[in-house]
Each structure stands twice: as structure tokens, then as C-alpha cells.
Amino acid sequence: MFELSPKAADYKTRLEAFMADHIYPNEDLFYAQTEQLGPWSFQPVVEELKVHAKTAGLWNLFLPDKELGAGLSNLEYAPLCEVMGRSHLAPEVFNCSAPDTGNMETIWRYGTEEQKARWLTPLLAGQMRSAFAMTEPEVASSDATNIESNIRRDGDEYVINGRKWYTTGATDPRCQILIFMGKSDPTNEDRHSQQSMILVPKDTPGVRVVRPLSVMGTYAIPDRAAEVVFQNVRVPASNMLLGEGRGFEIAQGRLGPGRIHHCMRLIGLCERILERMCRRVQGRTPFGSELSRQSVTMERIAEARVMIEQIRLLTLKAAWMMDTVGNKAALAEIGMIKIAAPSVACRIIDWAMQAFGGGGTSMDHYLSACYATARLLRLADGPDEVHRNQLARLEFKRHAATDPRVTGGHGNVLPLEEVERRFAYLRPGNPGYLWD
Template sequence: MNFEPSARSKDYLERVKRFVREHIEPAESRYMAQLHADHAGGDWRRWRVPPEMEQWKARAKAEGLWNLFLPDATLGAGLSTLEYAPIAEETGRSFLAPEVFNCNAPDTGNMEVLWRYGSEEQKKQWLQPLLAGEIRSVFCMTEPEVASSDATNMQATAVLQGDEVVLNGRKWWSSGLGHPNARIAIFMAHTPNPDLDRRQQHSMVLVPLDAPGVTVERMLPVFGDHDAPHGHGEVRFDNVRVPTSAVIGGLGRGFEIAQGRLGPGRIHHCMRCIGAAERALELMIDRGMGRTAFGKPLLNLGGNRERVADARIAIDQARLLTLYAAWKLDELGALGAMTEISAIKVVAPNVLQKVVDDAIQLHGGAGVSNDTPLAGFFAQARSLRIADGPDEVHKGVIARIELAKRGFSRS
């Protein structure tokens, strides 16, 4: 195996770096401060995207830095997961860069679902405007009334009635729900069928957010921040009726599709974590060498140099493991890389959380303010340890696979 980026990957990476350095970084602090000022405690229905975002997106599209995540040369950059990984890392250094290049979650995962499993009608109606960056999308899976770490607990339903599917249920932590350009949600629900295995009784359904019966109830703050203008919302579906043509891939295929969706997406999340950890380490070093206490640079006090060394070791280990997972995903598919994908979902957010925590400590009060990206990175790390499945679930998957190698059953 060879983790050296291809020539195409290197070219895109250098162009992305230059774009971020020349256009995004000079405006990032002001942009984020404006977001916090405009949306603090306000009505999410009045959230707006600052005009710079659309300007950056237009420039990125014109420069060919668009849909870099999609392994389809006609619709995106045509990069493999391994080729895209270092680019995802670079965009992870900024809260703004993923959207600028139309590579932000949950849209990337939703676009991959439609690209892989969608009908021609679904692609025309929803995938094309998503790929163009004209609309945003939402993924509705987690539910407030059950332990969503076990997706078979799902209470929301998608039931066939004639030539329609009727949807009922409540979802929360539906990311992107507050975005003013959000138009479509992928709703995952239980489709009861006692004749099938429990993992063949769930469906993914496309639901326009303006459909009758869809009610967005609130945005949920993460450590007090509503993550405007994207947001993470709670939404209710009351007898929402959509045509059967809105079902992705057919009723009962939800788990199969989810596995295809989550594999590449988890690589993207983890590489962005590594990029954020790199930036946190840089901020930690600059702060530690730029401030003095007791006659010495902060970095020369209290074991801080060891913390820098530990961070470098941990970040590089996480990167290598994630690149290995990306390589294995490309070679064997999501099922063939299950151990590695589960492992990086534990490792990368935990590494980011530890590195950011040390960087916050060196920054003192500034580290928990909005004057640096550290508080946002910490919230990102801590929430990701839940968002794509809790650490414990991923460790359980790894343990089950290891036991199976020794001939022990699932029990």
C-alpha cells in the first residue's frame, strides 16, 4: 500500500491551500464574529448566510475546486477516497472551507446517497441542485425518545399506503435544518415487515421541508452555540405523504444505504478532525512561545513541551490510521474496512479533543472565548464522539470482528 498522494491529489491540495490562504483566512475571524453577533439568541427562521460565502463559492466553482469529495469525474473531481483525504484534512482547519468547496456535511453524504442509489428522477430534482450548491440538505435519523446508538430502536415510521408513503415521527440533531437554503431531508424510518430481518425493515425517504406535516420545532445548541446558519434541529413529521418515487432504492434498504453513506463520510470527518488538530497545535505553539510567565515562555513551563510532542505523535498516528482506512475502503468497500472505519471514528475525535484541550489550557481565558477557533474545535470533537455513533458502539464493532476471527459467535 502507498499513502503518497497522487499527482491529481497534490494539485488539488495545493490549489485548495492557496485558496484558503488568500481568500478565507484573511476574513475568517471577522466572518465568524459577524455570525455570532447576528445570530446570538435570535429566531433561527431569520438566519442568513453572509454574502462572502456565495462569493467564495462562485470563485471556487470557477477555479474547479468544487465537489472534490465525489469520485465521479463527470460530476465532481473524480478523486478516490484516499486521494480526497488530504484535501479533507486541509479544509478541516477552517469552519468555513468545507462549504466554500461544496464539501460540507451532511450534504456530501446525502449527495453520495443520491449518486449511488437515487433514481434518475431523484437525481434530476435533488442531486443536481445540491451539486450546484443552489440548495442545502438535511439528514434525519437520530430520535429524542430512544437510544439512537442502536438504530433498530427507531420509532419513526415510513408505511406504504397505495401509491404513497406515509411518514410519522420526531427527529432531532438534524444538521443543516436551520440553513436558509435547506430544501430537502433524507428521512430514515422503520418500515415494519415481520417477514424480513430487522435490518431490512428501514427505509430512506426524500422529504421536501415544505411538505405538509413537516414542522421544525427548534434549533439545538451545542455547548451554547447554535452553529448558525446551519444549525442542528428538532423536527416533527405528522402524517407526511410523499409518492413512492421519493423512496431511495426501495423500501427496506435503509441500512444497506446507510453503510454506503457512512463509510466515506467517516473518512471525511476524521481527516477534518486531523486538520483541526494540526491548526490547534500550531496555535498552541505560537501562544506558548509568544507569552511569558515567571520569566520563561509558557511552552517551557509545566511539561508543555511534552504535550507538544504527545500531540505530534497522536496526530500522525491518527492520520496514518485514517489513510489506511481510506485505502482499504477504496480497495474492499465499507464492509471490508469496517474495523478501520470504526477505529478512526474513535481515534480521530479523541485526538482532536485532547490536542485542543491542551491548546485551550495554554491560551487561558482566550481559549474558551470566540477569539480563537479552539472552543469551536472542542465542541466539534466532543460532539463527533456521539454524532456518527458513540465510541462504545464502534469499539463493540471492533471487538465483535476480533472475536469472530477466533471463531466466537456474535453472542
């Protein structure tokens, strides 16, 4: 069912060779440039490697469009995304990193031809980067209906006001376009029709990137997050995506692939961490015995292998369902893997830190940045709690549609008459009394 197609297998072989030749040898330089240049800049090594990736034909692999991208299904892309996820450096090198992938898919799916020509084409070419402005500091943005930023029509323009944060990509000097989500119809009785998404060029007057935001004390890795203020920002009415009040519709189309891509990458990260952990414990000998011979180490390594295989299978199932029945029908599977994968990654990386000792908390072995990535993803694109609640509601709905007589799914208190009939054998004097 999940066998690699010849096309995907070829891409995977070429990706793995590129990783060995160009990505892994340049990771130290990548992290050094990140620290030295800071969040308002970008790493030159990334731009250098993009040229090689384009030449190798390893570019825009995420996009299912055969003319603009690789034309791969979600199921075909999954193992490739996993390979890229082994390194923080890799995804952007192949133009397959967030938030650009989500923004490109959004414009590709919902943009006008004019919007595509102006923004999608240069994004696909890697000539610019983008940002996604949704989360707000003043409301609980896990419930997106709380978002209070305003999009108001004024003649042939929209006027935008709002304060956003964790706007990934905004501090990047290559960022030229933001997708902004806000309320265009705040009095609409349907809370899911109040919101819209609109394209905002970063250089528009009134757009101000206030500060970069660190993730667990680090900037630009794992997330180039920022706080951005939009004050009386005017953009043409033609910048509206799909139409007023359709922001949630766009969000569903955007976030499904984005969520599963994060999980695909986390599987690759887990694989690499587990490999490093195995090599580490075989060379360390505290108290006269190799770490690899201690039962706690062996249990953790075995558990890690089981958990990786579980989340991989769930990811592949979700990808297969997205391909065959659509993102909406795969909502439960996407939610399940978004819950499971980051938690598994946090657990495995934590175990690896213990095995590496003090060095595991530094960047000598990249584990601290890896943990920050996994922990961040328990919040990004919807926190665990939201996905669990949604999943529970889907379960209630699913079982409400079944006949308990057929499934044996009764869960109510038994009527007294039924209790007396069913358990008569436990009362003395009744036929079949158990202890006669």
C-alpha cells in the same frame, strides 16, 4: 504507499492558496455573521466565497464521479479534506460539507434518474442544501433499530410520521430536501430490514422545524442541528430510496465515507491548533520563564505530534482499504479512526486551551468552537461506545477463525497435567530443580 498523486497534489496546492487568500482572512466575518444572523439564516460570506471556489475549480472534490465531481479516490481526497478541516468556514465553500456530502453520495449511489435530476443536480451546483433526519429524542438512537418513526404505504404515496432531532441543516433557509429514515415494516423478523430511507421535500405539508439545537451553547457552529416533526407527511411512492427495507444497506454506504471525512477534517483542525499552540507558548512568559521551556508544555506538544501522525496514518489506511477492498471490508479501520480521531482532537484542543489561558475558552482564538466540534464527533455518526463494541466483535470473529496452534493464541486455563509437566522444575526432588 500513501504518496500524493499528481492530481491530488495539484488540488492540494491550489486549496492551500485559496485558504490563505480567501478563507483565513474571512473567518472573523464568518463567525460574526453566524452570531448576528442566528441559526435560521446563513452566512452571506459563504455564498460569496462559493463563487470564487467554483471559478477556481475547487468544487465537489469529495465525489469520486469524474463527470459530477473531482473523480478522486478516498486516499486522494484525504489530504484535501484535511486542508479544508482547518477552518469551520471552508468545507461548505467548496460544497464539501456535511450533511450535503453524505446526502449527495446517497442519491448518487442509490437514487433513480428522476431523483438525481430533481435533487442531486441542484445540490451539486450549490443551489440548495439538504438535511438528514435519522436520530430521535425518544429512543436510544445509537442503536438505529430502535428508531420508531413510521413510513406507511398508502396507494401511490407514503405517509410519514415521526419526531427527529439533531437533523443537521433543517433550519437553513436554503434547505429544500431531507432524507428521512423510519420503519416501513416494523414486524419484520429481521430487525435490519424494518427500516427504509425516503426523500422528503422540506416544504411538504406536515413537515415542521420545531427549534434549532445548540451544541455546547452555540448555534449553527459546529452543527446546524434542529428538531423536526413529521406529521402525516405525504410524499410520492417514487421518493423511496432503493426500495423498502433497505435503509440499513443505504446507511452503511452513506456513513462509511461520512465518518472518515469527519476524521480527515479533524486532522487538519488538530494541525492548526498545534501550530497556534506552538506560537502562543513561545510568546508567553509567566513566572520569568517562557511557556515553551516548561517541560509540561514540551511534553504535550510532542505527544500531540505523535497522536496526529498516528491518526493520519490510520485514516489513510482506512481510505486505502475503502478504495481497494470496499467499505464493508474496511469496517474495522473506519471504526478505529472514528474512535481515535475525535478523542485525539479533544485532548489536543484541551491542551491548547490550557496554554492560551482564559482566552482559550472564548471565541477570540476559535478554540471553544473547535472543542465543540471534536466533542460532538464523539457522538455523531455513532458514539464511541458503539464503534468499540463493533470493533470488539470483529476481533472475536477474526480470532475465532484462526488456529491457536499456529498463532500461539491459546487463552484458556491450562489442564492440571500440563501445569505439572511444564513447571516440574520448580518442585524439589524433580530433575532440573531450579535451586539445587
